[in-house]
Amino acid sequence: MNLSFFDQFSSPCLLGIPLILLATLFPILLFPSPNNRWITNRLTTLQSWCINLITKQLMIPLNKNGHKWAMIFSSLMIFLLSINLLGLLPYTFTPTTQLSMNMALAIPLWLATILIGLRNQPSASLGHLLPEGTPTLLIPALILIETTSLLIRPLALGIRLTANLTAGHLLIQLISTATTALLSIMPAISIVTTTILLMLTILEVAVAMIQAYVFVLLLSLYLQENI
Template identity: 65%
Template structure:
């Protein structure tokens, strides 16, 4: 039973080729760049409006590091697309893999730390020791703040993985219960179907919110180190 439930999180392969790579190419297909060869349509207009709105929200945060707005907006579009991709039938969610999420979280978090130590090393080191700390507590607080700093990429990756995995497992369990109860208790199966529909709507919201939270936390880390 466990193998059946968790089999949906395994990376599918065809002819020995990992399909996760194809899934990661979906954002570039769904979010085309506006140019002379692409005609404006309602979908493209909505995509441009959405990305511009998110970029404007990031501007007060990134301040002097405006080049990060493009990186964070691109990251949001990629995470949003891959998160929603797993809600379609017979598809795969690359962001349900902890390895991929950590592969995104660690380099981006490390880039914010390096940016802080490069631009303002004194301010970045000051975050490791709160102002007014008693002298006997200085070594302990430095160790605690350092551990807290190193745990940030782990928190980013695990949060995204856990939320998507939990939602997908609940949908799988409730859909299995619905099909099992349909021949014997159709009324209970109908109620289960309503719960499944509401859970699917909730999972849509979770997929969008988690993509936004991932990018927002990175922007806050950047603000702290800039």
């Protein structure tokens, strides 16, 4: 029984072929492609409004040099948001519950922000490792601490996204299993657990949206330090 709870986090396979790539590319089919018409339909208008709102919120902390990343951050936000929300549907798979995928997103983007800082303003980027006015005796320890905190950022990004989505999915499955088991034994308790399950599902929808936003927002803050 314990193993079956975690089977939902294993990549589904068809004829021995993992379907995680298909699950990753599937959200692209849900968004309408832009056209050359002056007047668009309601769905395209709503999509454009959401993208503009997301881009505006992500670009507020950045200066004009960071606005070059608007397309990357907006695309990443929509990608994570759609995958997280689609993973809440029954009989689906959530690729962002895999730590390997989240780290594959976090490490290159974090490294890109670091390299941009070292290229454009190396003195300021390296200056974050040693604040001004630090006592001489504390310089080696402080450099080691700041370097460790810098290197742990991509790990924190990937683990945060993985842990929040995994915990929510696992808790939903545990409560739904208890609801089904109690339905024939104690119907009143089953109704209570069903109510809790509905509230938890609403909470998990909010978590899926918030975690996608936090992931991209932290990347934008890392970029802000290096531009």
